[in-house]
Each structure stands twice: as C-alpha cells, then as structure tokens.
Amino acid sequence: MRDITKIYPNGVVANDDVNFSVERGEIRALVGENGAGKSTLMKILYGLESFTSGAIYLDGQRVDISSPHKAIDLGIGMVHQNFMLVPSFTIAQNVVLGSEPRKGSFMDADAAIRITESLAKEYGLEVEATARIDATPVGMRQRVEILKTLYRGADLLILDEPTAVLTPQETDDLFEAVRRLVNQGKTVIFITHKLVEVKEISDTVTVMRHGKVTGNVATKDVSEVDIARMMVGRDVFLQVDKAPQQRGKAKARVEHLGYISETGRPMLRDVSFNVYEGEILGIAGVEGNGQTELVEVMSGLKPATTGEIYVGDRQVARKNARQVRRAGVGHIPEDRLTNGVALEATIAENLVVDRYYRPPIAHASIMSPRVIRSQSEALMAEFDIRAAGYDAPMDSLSGGNMQKVVLAREFSADPALLIAAQPTRGVDIGASEFIHNQLLAKRDDGKAILLVSADLSEVMNLSDRIAVMYKGKITGVFQNSPDLTEEELGFYMLGIKEQTPEEMAQNM
Amino acid sequence: MSFETVLASIFSAAFIASVLRVSTPIILAALGGLLSELAGVINIALEGIMLGAAFAGVMVSAFAPQWFPGLPVWVFPWIGVLAGIITGIILAWLLAFFHLELGADIILAALGINILAAGGTVFLMYSITGDKGSTSTLASPAIPNIVIPFVNNIPFVGTLLNAENLTGYNVFTYVALIMTVLITIFLYKMPLGAHLRAVGENPDAAASVGINVKRVRYYALLASGVLAALGGLNLSMGYLTIFQANMTAGRGFIALAVIYLGNRNPIGTVIAALIFGAATSLGAQLGTLSVPPQLIEMIPPAVTVIALVIYNLRKRAQIVANARKFQERAEKA
Numbered sequence: 001m002r003d004i005t006k007i008y009p010n011g012v013v014a015n016d017d018v019n020f021s022v023e024r025g026e027i028r029a030l031v032g033e034n035g036a037g038k039s040t041l042m043k044i045l046y047g048l049e050s051f052t053s054g055a056i057y058l059d060g061q062r063v064d065i066s067s068p069h070k071a072i073d074l075g076i077g078m079v080h081q082n083f084m085l086v087p088s089f090t091i092a093q094n095v096v097l098g099s100e101p102r103k104g105s106f107m108d109a110d111a112a113i114r115i116t117e118s119l120a121k122e123y124g125l126e127v128e129a130t131a132r133i134d135a136t137p138v139g140m141r142q143r144v145e146i147l148k149t150l151y152r153g154a155d156l157l158i159l160d161e162p163t164a165v166l167t168p169q170e171t172d173d174l175f176e177a178v179r180r181l182v183n184q185g186k187t188v189i190f191i192t193h194k195l196v197e198v199k200e201i202s203d204t205v206t207v208m209r210h211g212k213v214t215g216n217v218a219t220k221d222v223s224e225v226d227i228a229r230m231m232v233g234r235d236v237f238l239q240v241d242k243a244p245q246q247r248g249k250a251k252a253r254v255e256h257l258g259y260i261s262e263t264g265r266p267m268l269r270d271v272s273f274n275v276y277e278g279e280i281l282g283i284a285g286v287e288g289n290g291q292t293e294l295v296e297v298m299s300g301l302k303p304a305t306t307g308e309i310y311v312g313d314r315q316v317a318r319k320n321a322r323q324v325r326r327a328g329v330g331h332i333p334e335d336r337l338t339n340g341v342a343l344e345a346t347i348a349e350n351l352v353v354d355r356y357y358r359p360p361i362a363h364a365s366i367m368s369p370r371v372i373r374s375q376s377e378a379l380m381a382e383f384d385i386r387a388a389g390y391d392a393p394m395d396s397l398s399g400g401n402m403q404k405v406v407l408a409r410e411f412s413a414d415p416a417l418l419i420a421a422q423p424t425r426g427v428d429i430g431a432s433e434f435i436h437n438q439l440l441a442k443r444d445d446g447k448a449i450l451l452v453s454a455d456l457s458e459v460m461n462l463s464d465r466i467a468v469m470y471k472g473k474i475t476g477v478f479q480n481s482p483d484l485t486e487e488e489l490g491f492y493m494l495g496i497k498e499q500t501p502e503e504m505a506q507n508m
Numbered sequence: 509m510s511f512e513t514v515l516a517s518i519f520s521a522a523f524i525a526s527v528l529r530v531s532t533p534i535i536l537a538a539l540g541g542l543l544s545e546l547a548g549v550i551n552i553a554l555e556g557i558m559l560g561a562a563f564a565g566v567m568v569s570a571f572a573p574q575w576f577p578g579l580p581v582w583v584f585p586w587i588g589v590l591a592g593i594i595t596g597i598i599l600a601w602l603l604a605f606f607h608l609e610l611g612a613d614i615i616l617a618a619l620g621i622n623i624l625a626a627g628g629t630v631f632l633m634y635s636i637t638g639d640k641g642s643t644s645t646l647a648s649p650a651i652p653n654i655v656i657p658f659v660n661n662i663p664f665v666g667t668l669l670n671a672e673n674l675t676g677y678n679v680f681t682y683v684a685l686i687m688t689v690l691i692t693i694f695l696y697k698m699p700l701g702a703h704l705r706a707v708g709e710n711p712d713a714a715a716s717v718g719i720n721v722k723r724v725r726y727y728a729l730l731a732s733g734v735l736a737a738l739g740g741l742n743l744s745m746g747y748l749t750i751f752q753a754n755m756t757a758g759r760g761f762i763a764l765a766v767i768y769l770g771n772r773n774p775i776g777t778v779i780a781a782l783i784f785g786a787a788t789s790l791g792a793q794l795g796t797l798s799v800p801p802q803l804i805e806m807i808p809p810a811v812t813v814i815a816l817v818i819y820n821l822r823k824r825a826q827i828v829a830n831a832r833k834f835q836e837r838a839e840k841a
Contacts, residue, residue: 069718084713086706097706098717100699107699148717 004054006040006211014040015051016211022156022204027178027188029198029219032208033231033428038191041208042158046078047071077149078158083141084148087134091127092116095147119147124180138286139170146177157181158189163197167286168456168490175201193231193429195224196457207231232429243444245464248277251448252298252329252417257307257317259293259472267293269472271307274508275417275448280439282463282480283452285493290472291452292334295421298450299331300324301339311417325354330415332406334422334452336399340406343395347387348376350394351409383408384434400431407438418442421452436462456486465507468492475499477507521667523789528681529671529747531785533558533739533756535684537763538770538777539691540735545767546695547728548708549607553618555760556625557599557733558740563629565592565741566751567636570648585649585745592741593734599625600733604726622760630753642752650749651679651741680742684778687735692774704728736760762812769815771823780815787811 006015014037022028032038043049045056047065056063058074065071071078085094092112101111116129125143133141142162149157159178163171178188178201190202198205199219207215207230215230252275259268267290275281285291296302298309300321309317314327325331333339341350352361352372361371376390383404387397394402403423410418420439424432439462443449453459459466460480468476468489476492476499478484491497537554544551551557569588572579576587599621606617634640655676660666670676695701706714707724715721739759744751762784769783770776791807 067718068716072718078716080716084710084716086709086713088709089702089706093702094713097702098714098719100702102699106697107702152717 001041001045001056002054004041004044004056005052006037006044006049007052013211015044018054018208018211018213020206020213022187022189024187025182025185026203027182027190027201029202029205030189030191030208031193031195031198031205031227031231033193033430036208036231037211038208039160042078042160042189042191045071046076046158072152072154075153075155076158077152077154077156079142079145079149079160079162081160081162081164083145085133085141085144088132090130090132091136091140091144092129094133094144095119095129095151097148099152115151116147119150123147123150123177123184125177138288139166139173142166142170142174143177146181155185156187156189158191160191161193162190163192163194164454167493168486169494171197194457195227198227199224209233228429242440242462246278246444246446247464248279248446250274251277251312252450253308253310254298255308255310257294257297257309258305259290259297259302260305261293267472268297268304271469271472271474272508273467273474273477275450277416277448278443278446279464280443280449280451280462282459282466283450283469284456284459284466284489285454285469287454289469289493291421291454291469293472294469295331295334295419295450295452298324299329299333299419325413325415328416330410330413330418332410332418332420332423334425336402336406336425341394341402343393345394346391347380347385347394347397347405348372348390350405351376351379351390354409354413379408379412383411400427403427403431403435407435411438411442415447417448417450419450419452422454423451424453424455424458432458456489460484460486460489470495470498474504477504479507521664522672523793524668525671525677526789526792527782527785528677529785530788531781532678532681532684533742533747534759534763534766534781534784535778536680536687536739536742537736537760538766538781539684539687539774540732540739541763542767542770542772542774542777543691543704543728543735544732545772546708547704547725548711549604549614549725549729550764551600551603551618551729551732551736552615552761552764553599553603553621553625554732554736554739554763555756555758556618556622557596557736558743558756558760559629559754560599560625560740561592561596561737562740562744562755563633563751564595565589566643566646566648566744566749567591567632569745570643570646581649585651588648588745589651589741592745593737596733596737596740597730598733600729600736603733604729607729608722608725626754629751633751633753640753643750646750648745648749648751651745653678654682678742678746680738680746683738684742687738688774688778695774700724700727736763739763762808765812765816769812769819771819783815784808784812 001018001020004015004018004020007013018037018041020041030038030042040049044051045065047067047070050066056065063074065074086097089097095116096112101108101115113129116127120127125147127140127143127147133144146157162174166174182188192198202219205215205217205219205222205227206213207227209231254271254273257268257271258266261267271294273281283291283294293302297304300316300319300323304317307317308315311327311329316324316327316329337343342353352375355361356367361367373390380387380390385401385404385408387401394405397405423435423439427435439449439451451459451462463480466478466480466484466489467474470493475495476497537558541551541554565588568591569585572584572587603614603617603621606612607614630640633643637643637645639645653676656669659669660674666674695705703714703719704724707719707721711721740756743755766780766784767777769780770778787808791804794804795801
C-alpha cells in the first residue's frame with residue numbers, strides 16, 4: 001500500500017501518506033493506539049473503505065479494491081473484531097455462506113459439511129461442522145471466521161484484534177493455528193495493541209500514530225518498551241509502581257449473591273467475597289461469565305435474585321442505583337456510551353448527574369448554575385478533560401476524554417467502594433496510564449476498589465488480590481504475587497481448575 | 509340451534525372447508541410478511557397492499573371487457589389478477605424505495621402506505637363508480653374454483669376435498685398451499701433463501717461475504733408485495749366478487765401476528781393462520797346461538813392474543829433451553 005491518504009468527509013485525516021507492505025509468508029503486527037488509523041488502513045485493504053489518494057499493489061500489480069468482494073477475489077480475507085457470523089446457522093453454513101456449493105439450483109448441505117471438515121483438518125482449526133453458532137464457544141467461533149476466509153481462497157489474512165475475547169489458552173491455540181497457516185504459505189497481518197503478543201507472534205512490526213507510520217521494524221530487534229514509545233511518542237512505564245498495601249477492614253461484603261437473567265439463565269451463582277479498604281480486588285474472567293451482571297447487581301442497576309451485599313453496615317442488594325450511591329458506591333460502567341454518559345447532554349450535566357439534587361448544587365429543588373459551573377470547571381482542570389468548555393456537548397469529546405468525565409464524576413464523589421468495570425477499554429495508552437494511577441491513588445488513600453477487566457495484564461498489574469469468574473461462579477481467589485502466572489489464572493478462567501472452599505477461604 | 513349442533517358442525521368436513529377458505533388470504537399475506545421479516549425488513553404495509561390489490565383486481569377485471577373487446581371471457585378475471593399483482597409490486601416497491609434508498613423508517617413508511625391505500629381506494633372508487641361503499645354497481649368476475657373430479661360421491665372425503673357444496677375450493681386456496689411448499693424449499697434449500705435469512709439475522713456478516721444486502725431486501729419486499737396482493741385478490745375476486753371499502757378489515761395485521769405465532773417459519777405460519785381461521789369459523793357457527801355478536805367478533809382477535817402470549821412463553825422457555833444446551837456444550841468442551 002503506497003502513499004495511502006484517507007480523509008473522511010468531516011475532515012478527519014485517518015491515514016496520512018501511509019506506506020505499508022507485507023512480505024509473503026510473514027506475520028506482520030500492526031500496532032497503534034485507538035484512533036491511530038490502523039483499522040482504517042485495513043478496511044481500505046479489504047475494500048470496506050475507499051481512500052482519498054494513493055495506490056495498492058499486490059504481487060507487484062496495481063489493484064483496485066473497491067469492495068470486499070474484490071478483496072476476496074484477490075485472495076484477501078479479514079477476520080473482524082466482532083464476529084461476522086449468523087447465529088442460527090450451523091458452522092458449515094456459515095463457512096460457505098455467500099458461495100454455497102450447489103447441486104442444481106439447490107444448496108449441497110453435505111458438501112458444505114465435507115468442505116468445512118476437510119479445511120478444518122488441513123489447517124488444524126478444529127470445529128464441529130454441524131453445530132449452530134449460537135451454541136458454540138467463542139474460541140471456536142473465531143476458528144470459523146478463519147475457515148471462512150480460507151474457504152474463499154484467502155492467501156493474505158487480516159486478523160483484527162483477534163485475542164481480545166480469548167483466554168490465554170485459547171490465545172495459545174490461535175497462535176499455533178496462525179503459525180501453521182504461515183507454514184502452509186499464507187501471509188498474516190495481525191492487528192493488536194497488546195505488546196506481549198507482538199513479541200510472541202510477529203516477524204515484523206508496523207507502528208502507527210496519528211494516522212502516520214512511525215516505525216517499521218523486525219520484531220526481534222526491539223523491546224516492548226521501544227514499541228510502546230513508537231506508539232505514544234514518549235516514554236511509557238508499562239509496569240505501574242505500586243506502593244506496599246495498607247489493608248484495612250472489609251468495606252464491602254458480598255454474600256451468596258445469585259442473579260437469574262430475564263431470560264431465565266442463571267448468571268451469578270453463589271458469589272461471595274469481601275473488598276477491603278486500601279485494596280484493589282481484581283475480577284478476571286473471559287467476558288460473559290457473569291462479570292457484567294455482578295457489576296450491575298452491585299451498582300443497583302439490576303436486582304439480586306438471592307444473597308446480600310453490604311457496604312459498611314448498609315445492606316444494598318436490591319436497592320436502586322441512587323440508594324446504592326448514597327451508601328458510598330461509585331461505578332465506572334463498562335459500557336461508557338450507554339451507562340456512563342448522556343451523549344446529548346453537556347459535560348457539566350454529565351459531571352453533576354449524581355449530585356444535582358442535593359446541596360451544594362440544589363437548595364429546595366432549585367439548582368444553582370453558578371455552582372454547577374464552578375464545580376465542573378474545577379473537575380475539568382483536575383482531570384485534564386480537553387473540551388471547548390463546560391457546556392460543550394458530550395458527543396463532541398473523544399473516547400478518552402469521555403472516560404475522564406466519568407472518572408471525574410465517580411472519583412470526586414469520593415466513594416468508599418469504587419466499582420471500575422473495564423475502565424481503560426477503548427482509551428489510549430496515555431489515558432490508561434492516567435486511569436491506572438488514579439485507581440492506585442484511591443487505593444493508597446484507603447478506599448476499596450473492585451476492578452473488573454477482560455484485560456488480564458491490567459488485572460494482574462493493579463490488583464492486590466484476584467478472583468476469577470467462570471460461568472457466574474468464583475472459581476479461585478489468589479493473592480497477587482510475581483509467582484502468579486497468566487497461565488495459572490487461565491486454567492480457572494476456563495473452568496479446568498477450581499479451588500476448594502477451604503483454599504478459597506485462605507485468600508478471602 | 510342448540511349447542512350440540514354447533515359442536516357437531518365443528519367436527520365436520522364442512523368446518524374444515526370453511527377454515528381453509530377463511531385462512532387463505534391470511535396465509536398468502538403472512539407468507540409475504542414472513543419473507544420480509546426474515547430479511548430484516550418487516551412489511552407492515554401488508555394490509556394496505558392487500559386492499560390496493562383487491563381494488564385494482566375488481567376495477568380492471570370489470571372494465572377489461574370494454575378495453576379488450578376481442579378477448580375470450582375467461583381471460584378477464586386473470587387480467588384483473590395481473591393488475592392486482594402489479595399494484596402490490598408498486599406499493600411494495602414504494603416501501604422498499606423509501607426505506608432502502610431514502611433511509612425512511614420502515615414502520616412509518618409502511619403506515620403511510622396503509623393510509624394511502626385505505627383512502628386511495630375509496631377515493632378512486634367514488635371517482636369511478638360514484639359509490640363510496642362498494643363496487644356493487646360493477647359486474648366484476650370471479651376467479652374460478654377447482655373441483656377435484658370423482659370424489660364427490662364419497663361422503664366425508666368429498667366435502668373435505670371439494671368444500672361443503674361440492675363446488676371445489678378457489679384457485680387462491682391451492683396457490684396458498686403450493687406457495688407454502690415453494691417458500692419452504694426456497695428458504696431452506698436454495699442459496700438465495702439462505703442469503704435472505706442471513707441478511708435478516710446479521711446484515712454485516714452477509715455483506716462481509718459479498719452478499720448484496722440491499723438487493724436481497726428489495727427482492728424480499730417485492731415478493732411480500734406479490735403475496736399480499738394475492739391475499740387481497742382472494743377477498744375481492746374469490747371470497748366475494750366485489751370490492752368494499754376497507755374490506756381487508758385488519759387481515760394484513762392478523763397476518764403479521766400469525767408470522768410470530770408461527771415461529772417465523774413457513775409451516776408454523778400456515779398452522780397459525782389456520783388456527784386463526786378456525787377461530788373465525790367457530791365465531792360464525794356460534795352466530796347461530798343466542799350469543800351477543802360482539803362477543804363472537806372478539807373470538808378471532810382474542811385467540812390471536814392468547815396464542816401470541818403462549819408463543820412468547822414458549823420462546824422464553826426455548827431461550828432457556830438453548831442457554832442450557834450452550835452450557836452443557838461448554839462444559840463438555
């Protein structure tokens with residue numbers, strides 16, 4: 001891809017004169033922060049986006065890729081971050097969708113199964129051809145996506161953050177499969193922002209920042225710190241400095257919590273733990289194992305079916321969100337856009353939404369615009385929220401700045417228990433560094449923090465203790481120490497290992 | 509008439525025949541709605557399309573002898589059917605154009621078409637015939653019945669196969685049954701049918717493998733227009749041979765309910781339409797008892813509501829069962 005420039009109609013320059021190349025048979029990592037332009041670049045290569053100027057060459061020939069269809073014809077396949085699968089179809093039906101084998105004018109279902117099974121065998125991507133997608137685990141769904149591209153004759157595979165939803169073990173399997181693909185002559189572009197993975201899987205790395213390529217290097221010549229520097233443009237401390245812990249008494253107690261979803265599925269089963277003052281308790285687990293429900297139940301968004309939650313000595317299970325907040329709970333929600341902020345409202349309104357009804361803002365149900373303004377401007381300065389003004393609309397902010405608004409509101413409420421769900425999702429390295437430091441400052445200040453994150457390295461870097469959730473249950477509780485490995489936690493995340501109640505009690 | 513006679517009449521071949529006749533227009537419209545629903549573009553303009561087609565069929569077939577004097581008489585009703593189908597396609601195309609090209613909300617656009625059809629048919633009827641209520645001043649032909657030969661002397665079977673007067677079922681009833689089979693084959697055995705279902709379930713996934721989502725949705729909406737048109741024509745050229753203002757009387761909406769009741773598949777949809785037809789026929793039978801007519805008129809919609817509730821309860825149970833299956837699989841893996 002030569003001199004690619006992409007300017008969106010609203011004037012945003014997503015790619016600025018980008019040169020990107022990949023050699024046959026290599027695994028090239030493409031890294032960069034959110035908004036660096038790596039996804040746009042790959043969408044251009046796959047024909048999903050047009051480009052403003054530049055040219056694409058494949059095997060020395062200039063090619064025109066104006067649609068995914070053309071990309072597929074040229075042997076380019078893409079595995080998207082959110083899976084492109086039809087839930088009610090079987091795996092075989094998904095693999096052949098769009099170019100089904102035919103018998104006359106009818107589909108040849110047997111041939112589809114045969115094709116899927118033989119491809120799966122050839123590339124070592126084990127799947128169950130006749131199972132429906134909605135009854136298939138995430139790791140297998142991803143293999144289906146890869147099979148789809150292979151069925152369409154892809155020689156160049158683009159994998160867009162493929163490990164985001166996988167456990168360490170599933171990631172290992174994926175890496176093995178990727179290596180096998182390359183050994184059989186395929187070429188792989190691997191988009192990620194996890195630097196450990198870059199080192200582990202790739203031959204070469206391209207780093208992007210602000211729509212430009214800032215580095216093209218052989219992986220073996222650089223360290224993780226070097227790559228991070230190229231991504232951010234300054235030195236980044238990948239390891240956080242944690243002060244020794246001053247653990248106080250149990251601030252929050254969760255006892256035998258159970259939650260059954262509206263569809264009747266048990267999402268939480270007999271969950272019990274304490275969060276102590278001056279502690280970060282990390283919840284690890286593959287997404288969809290009850291973490292979301294745990295946070296929603298604890299923050300008052302959903303009623304617990306069974307069990308109790310105490311914050312201090314107040315019972316907050318089945319109380320509404322305002323009552324829970326008044327009991328001293330702060331909540332940084334995982335889905336910022338739905339539960340974290342109101343997009344049409346102003347920054348100031350978002351900052352005071354948990355306290356607008358009481359002094360000092362409101363007296364006798366009348367709000368004081370002056371107080372709202374002074375509080376908002378103070379918070380914007382303190383949390384470095386970059387915006388046109390305190391009355392700018394929320395949707396004019398970048399993802400990182402939106403998250404800072406949420407943080408400013410939740411931290412300034414000075415909660416005794418702070419629940420942080422995926423606090424750094426979708427924010428860049430610079431902002432996550434800031435968020436991590438803020439969380440640690442609260443901990444050192446003697447607050448209790450519950451950190452729920454799908455990013456295992458985040459949990460391991462910040463937490464004092466780690467609890468692992470699997471299928472709505474806590475399968476293990478660990479003191480965080482350098483001896484605790486991702487692999488070990490992975491066994492609990494997959495449900496392969498489970499602690500006995502006695503083992504768990506030791507770390508309670 | 510006593511209650512016993514009503515019971516006796518329900519368990520008779522004549523009752524089954526009447527159910528089939530009442531259900532035919534709903535089956536046709538519901539199959540059309542099913543195609544659009546499965547493609548992710550639910551067509552709630554079925555009612556308006558039925559009405560428009562019913563009107564066009566009567567008008568064109570009534571005037572066809574003047575326009576084409578040389579043609580044999582049996583051709584005229586079929587010219588009317590053709591006109592009705594074309595009307596259905598035009599109305600469905602309008603909906604598709606508004607939604608797929610101009611980005612209008614499909615529910616609002618379809619509401620517009622329903623209102624257009626309700627007002628437009630009466631307006632045109634009054635302009636042409638001078639009558640606002642019905643086309644009773646026009647002599648419009650009927651689509652014939654098909655009589656199966658040799659069975660009329662067999663007691664139960666004769667009534668079953670050729671209806672109560674042994675005069676056969678209307679062509680539309682056979683069309684509805686054949687369409688059910690064809691659509692089932694199309695949806696589950698043919699590539700385009702699979703694409704249609706994929707487009708409805710996950711349009712991004714379909715687009716990412718090169719399926720033209722917009723084109724598939726056009727096909728689905730136009731097909732729903734044709735089928736709804738057949739349903740409407742059945743009312744004005746089979747069931748009756750007259751167009752009356754608002755003669756569809758909500759059948760297009762019942763057809764929508766029937767799709768969900770039938771679990772969004774063709775066979776289920778037909779069964780659900782037959783249940784509704786049975787409720788309507790039962791109401792007609794009870795009309796002979798001294799039950800207030802208002803209560804009797806409530807039966808078909810009440811049955812529909814109850815059935816929808818049962819369907820939703822069943823669906824929830826199914827979700828739970830699926831979740832359990834998923835868990836078991838995950839545990840095995």
